[in-house]
Amino acid sequence: MSRLWRASPLTYLALVIAAGMSVFPIWWMFVVASRSSDAMGQLPPPMTPGGNLGANIARLFDNTDAYFLTGLINSTIVACTVTVSVVFFASLAGFAFAKLRFRGRNALLLAIIATMMVPTQLGVIPLYMLMTRLQWNDRLPAVIVPALVTGFGVFMMRQYAGQAVSDELIEAARMDGCGTARIWWHVVVPALRPAAAVLGLLTFMTTWNDFLWPYAVLNDPANPTVQLSLRALSDGYYQDMSQVFTGTAIATLPLLLVFVLFGRQIIGGIMEGAVKA
Amino acid sequence: MTVQLDARPPAAPTPGSRRRSSGRLTRLDTRYSPYLYIAPFFLLFAVFGVYPLAYTFWVSLHDWDLLGTDHPFVGAANYTQLLADADFWHAVVNTLGIFVISTVPQLLAALWLANLLNRGLRARTGWRMAVLVPNVTSTAAVAIVFGVLFGREFGMINWMLDLVGVDPVAWKSDRVASWVAISAMVDWRWTGYNALILLAAMQAIPRDLYESAAIDGANRVRQFWAITVPLLKPTIIFCVIISTIGGLQLFTEPRLFHSGTNPIRGGSLRESQTVTMYMFENAFAPHYNFGYGSAVAWLLFALIAIVAAVNVLVLRRMGGGSGPGPGKGAAR
Numbered sequence: 001m002s003r004l005w006r007a008s009p010l011t012y013l014a015l016v017i018a019a020g021m022s023v024f025p026i027w028w029m030f031v032v033a034s035r036s037s038d039a040m041g042q043l044p045p046p047m048t049p050g051g052n053l054g055a056n057i058a059r060l061f062d063n064t065d066a067y068f069l070t071g072l073i074n075s076t077i078v079a080c081t082v083t084v085s086v087v088f089f090a091s092l093a094g095f096a097f098a099k100l101r102f103r104g105r106n107a108l109l110l111a112i113i114a115t116m117m118v119p120t121q122l123g124v125i126p127l128y129m130l131m132t133r134l135q136w137n138d139r140l141p142a143v144i145v146p147a148l149v150t151g152f153g154v155f156m157m158r159q160y161a162g163q164a165v166s167d168e169l170i171e172a173a174r175m176d177g178c179g180t181a182r183i184w185w186h187v188v189v190p191a192l193r194p195a196a197a198v199l200g201l202l203t204f205m206t207t208w209n210d211f212l213w214p215y216a217v218l219n220d221p222a223n224p225t226v227q228l229s230l231r232a233l234s235d236g237y238y239q240d241m242s243q244v245f246t247g248t249a250i251a252t253l254p255l256l257l258v259f260v261l262f263g264r265q266i267i268g269g270i271m272e273g274a275v276k277a
Numbered sequence: 278m279t280v281q282l283d284a285r286p287p288a289a290p291t292p293g294s295r296r297r298s299s300g301r302l303t304r305l306d307t308r309y310s311p312y313l314y315i316a317p318f319f320l321l322f323a324v325f326g327v328y329p330l331a332y333t334f335w336v337s338l339h340d341w342d343l344l345g346t347d348h349p350f351v352g353a354a355n356y357t358q359l360l361a362d363a364d365f366w367h368a369v370v371n372t373l374g375i376f377v378i379s380t381v382p383q384l385l386a387a388l389w390l391a392n393l394l395n396r397g398l399r400a401r402t403g404w405r406m407a408v409l410v411p412n413v414t415s416t417a418a419v420a421i422v423f424g425v426l427f428g429r430e431f432g433m434i435n436w437m438l439d440l441v442g443v444d445p446v447a448w449k450s451d452r453v454a455s456w457v458a459i460s461a462m463v464d465w466r467w468t469g470y471n472a473l474i475l476l477a478a479m480q481a482i483p484r485d486l487y488e489s490a491a492i493d494g495a496n497r498v499r500q501f502w503a504i505t506v507p508l509l510k511p512t513i514i515f516c517v518i519i520s521t522i523g524g525l526q527l528f529t530e531p532r533l534f535h536s537g538t539n540p541i542r543g544g545s546l547r548e549s550q551t552v553t554m555y556m557f558e559n560a561f562a563p564h565y566n567f568g569y570g571s572a573v574a575w576l577l578f579a580l581i582a583i584v585a586a587v588n589v590l591v592l593r594r595m596g597g598g599s600g601p602g603p604g605k606g607a608a609r
């Protein structure tokens with residue numbers, strides 16, 4: 001990268017304000033989550049954590065309306081299954097589209113890109129009816145199975161495989177007698193690892209965060225995802241806000257954890273995606 | 278990557294049937310295995326993508342009540358009823374209002390933020406993470422937190438307004454105020470994300486353009502509007518389209534912004550009910566009218582297509598002949 005403009009103190013000041021506005025609601029969420037409910041009514045609002053987190057957590061998990069523990073377990077199952085599956089199938093299909101010749105390749109790739117344009121809302125009603133027929137309503141397969149592979153994943157892996165896997169290497173493997181399956185496993189998968197990591201992170205976060213489809217199909221309050229537990233909490237009439245905020249904080253924690261650990265890769269993925277997608 | 282390619286021909290072929298059959302296997306493998314690899318996507322997509330899409334349309338042509346035993350074909354009746362449905366248009370206006378209020382400031386702020394991040398900064402990754410962190414939080418959680426921040430009695434926003442002498446705003450029961458509150462949520466979440474996309478494209482702009490502009494006497498602001506913005510146009514269009522698709526589908530934020538009785542209506546007078554919420558209200562509880570809900574879904578799709586097309590046309594016109602974007606940025 002060539003030389004950049006020097007950042008002035010004013011630049012830093014502006015960035016501090018922007019960063020502060022970004023972080024503040026999250027910080028405040030943790031503050032309220034760790035205090036008693038009257039923290040909500042205090043003005044000026046408290047800005048430092050209190051000592052009530054343990055009691056709030058206990059109340060949250062005892063709350064019989066929210067099924068919060070079930071929600072956490074369900075979300076973990078759903079997000080992990082979907083992540084593994086999307087990365088697996090997308091790396092297979094991405095490899096095929098990037099490196100193998102077959103009839104109809106371009107048309108099929110175009111079809112995949114077209115699927116990325118269609119809003120999920122359009123399919124919600126018939127998908128719901130289909131789930132009713134399969135008797136998957138209120139059960140986890142209803143949220144897992146339709147998400148097992150995504151057009152976005154296939155496309156992303158195809159873009160990455162195109163540049164990360166050299167044709168010569170594949171040719172060499174073929175000459176050594178490798179079938180395509182072994183080429184995929186021994187040549188392509190190692191080369192795709194960085195992109196697979198980013199795709200896995202993004203998939204995990206999107207799936208964990210999803211609200212619309214689980215809201216439509218998981219109507220049994222006793223079997224929610226964690227986001228649906230939050231809805232049950234916030235729609236409740238008792239408005240025990242420190243308990244609600246403890247819930248939102250716990251539901252956000254896995255995402256923040258992933259971000260702290262892999263933030264660099266996620267940022268790289270977003271910036272790469274912008275220029276190469 | 279350098280690869281050692283053996284240029285010599287492979288060892289002398291050993292004749293024999295075993296070799297021939299493995300050759301046939303290889304041919305089968307190279308010809309058909311690609312289809313095997315892409316099959317999972319197309320199978321799943323056929324069942325959970327194409328079929329629902331076509332079926333939504335089919336359902337929308339029927340009087341399809343969940344409780345009814347038969348579903349008579351009614352042709353375009355759902356659509357004509359919908360086009361005369363005041364609540365539907367109310368939701369359309371809400372959606373467009375929230376979309377405009379959120380997208381315009383969001384993209385301007387993102388441009389400005391990207392410009393800040395495109396300097397020689399200490400702790401570069403730290404700043405990038407700080408502006409992106411809203412994007413990786415749980416949408417449902419954030420909607421609930423913002424719902425409290427924008428509370429009427431004890432909300433922090435009204436408290437701060439009070440400090441500067443502004444009367445409290447009824448963020449949930451005033452129509453435009455609720456649009457602003459929901460837009461604030463959307464902006465908070467997406468500004469940093471868009472800034473990073475714009476930053477990536479900014480970094481691909483050759484520096485000598487700025488140097489020659491500086492020699493010609495253009496100051497920093499002038500350079501920004503005369504060089505940076507025009508060259509970013511492809512990326513800006515990309516951001517606008519992504520924001521359009523996302524903004525018009527808004528559901529989680531407005532749905533969880535409201536609680537109490539019938540939150541799916543977005544407030545007692547449907548102050549901030551979006552089209553997607555209206556679809557849910559009709560297709561699922563309380564009405565369970567799949568035909569009508571499907572018609573809403575298709576009109577939402579049409580709305581997204583129209584708004585996206587208008588956006589592209591307007592942006593193409595704006596800024597005149599900017600030519601192709603910078604190498605990588607133009608690649609999309």
